[in-house]
Amino acid sequence: MLGLADVEAARDILAGTAVRTPVVESRWLSDLTGQQVHLKCENLQRTGSFKLRGAFVRIARLSARERAAGVVAASAGNHAQGVALAAQQLGIPATVFMPEGAPIPKERATRAYGAEVVFAGRYFDDALREALAYADRTGATFIHPFDHPDVVVGQGTVGLEMLDQVPDAATILVPAGGGGLVAGVALAVKAVRPGVRVVAVQAEGASAIAPSLDAGAPVRLDSMSTMADGIAVGRPGEVPLALIREHVDDVVSVSEESLSQALLSLVERAKMVVEPAGAAAVAALVDRPDAYQGPVVALLSGGNIDPLLLGKVIRHGLASAGRFLNLAVSLPDVPGALNGLLTEIAASQANIRTIGHDRTSSSLRLDEVEVRIECETRGTEHAEALIARLRDLGYKVL
Incomplete structure (x- = not known):
């Protein structure tokens, strides 16, 4: 059973490593919704996303013997960078398996943080399979991107920061893929202020949490199609799903058009560069501006976007608008x-x-x-x- 004390312990572990990212008021979203809207800028976190938090807590708690054997991960980018930097900070060797289509900036950044990068297959599942085989073969510890208690409480530290920065928040919108981020945020927020509404936002083309909640267990999607690679997860984790069932008030999904328009608006109006997954919470506000009681905090979960994709998304957003x-x-x-x-x-x-x-x-x-x-x-x-x-x-x- 995870609780507030676990998130607070994770916050102590992250002191001096994770940045306390800023919260800024968004006047254009406030005008659109008629509510006060704030943006929690995890796109300005070290490595460009919230993933460092969970990865560092997980790796920091390894035993001396586990550290000696190193760590391994599978990721298309953000988790890879979080694991790589955490391992570098703690002096632990790291290997990251990536699908062959992983964005070039994320691959280069992962190498720059000192990790060995190995390409394996076309899809994330191929990289995951190779990473698990590597762990079995070498004794390295596999660092899951979302389905582990240490990872969840590490991500939950974002929730503590949001409540401290916006103490009168009424609604918090969180992008969701595998569920580790929204589960951790909801765990922390509900422990401190149970009346705050926490909403998970998924991409329509990769919305696995709602059917999993209906089924009572993680359900794998038959297929996925979304530009938001950061939340393109076909099956949520068991640890996050249990917390989401208990603490998250609603799960909504947003279209590709909404994601691209939100990303474009963030660039134009907020001067914030985010990846499509990082714009999901704002897309939910744009889709349903009257649906959420304010003050609202929308979490910008990541800013690691390939410049070529950014150009395509901006053109798509301009066309949609x-x-x-x-x-x-x-x-x-x-x-x-x-x-x-x-x-x-x-x-x-x-x-x-x-x-x-x-x-x-x-x-x-x-x-x-x-x-x-x-x-x-x-x-x-x-x-x-x-x-x-x-x-x-x-x-x-x-």
Whole structure:
């Protein structure tokens, strides 16, 4: 049985290692929701995520013999960096198995913290299998990313900090994958202030906690599809699930569009760079701005995002918000027709990014050409007004 004393003991272990990350008020989210909203910035934690907390507590409690044999982990990134830095700080050899598609910045950071990185298979389960085999073969201790009491209470120290920083918090939103973070936060929060509402936020394409709660035991998803690799876990842990059942008030899920729009808004409005998983709590607020009593604390769980993915997600978020508009317009194939269309688009204050022509579509008449134009707009209302204007002028917007 885990309790507040266990989380407080973990806090003592982490003193001088984990950073007490800041809480900042978000004016744009407060305006959106009509409640006071704060952001707990674990994206500014050492290694760029909360994972250092649980990994350090787990490794710090190993015996001298276990330390001599080293530690091993399987991770696509954040847990890998947490284990690597914790092992470096404690003078313990570490090996991390990663799937072959792991983000390059996370792999490089893990190596920079002194761990040996081994690629194994295409998926996390492949890396996990190899890590467990390595542990059996060498005697190294396997450091689970979420399904261990020491890991859970280590992550729970985030909850103690949030209550100290926002003592009147009414709702806390926490990204959730395997469940270690939300279980630890809920354990700590409910022990200190039982009336605070704790909500776990999952990606729709990797939402395993709700069906597991319904089944009364961890259930493995048949498949997963989400950009939020930090919470893409197909089966929650047994230790976290028991705590979630006891202490978490609700489990919600958010779409890929919501994640990308939340990430974009955090960059634009809060000046915070986060990974898709780290934006999940904000996505829940954007999806249902009237659903949560304030003051609200939304946890930004991590900021380790590949710059290439960041670019893709920002473009996706701009498109989802109506800031990018893709037009397909059928024009007469005569001189001046394109110029007239471009003049109307310019008059609407939309900015043209790209133009393409198609004269071979089976839907076109012999004397027509299809023009594809990508525009930058000010948002959905501006985009819809432009389309309506073009149709009023007689253009065939496809």
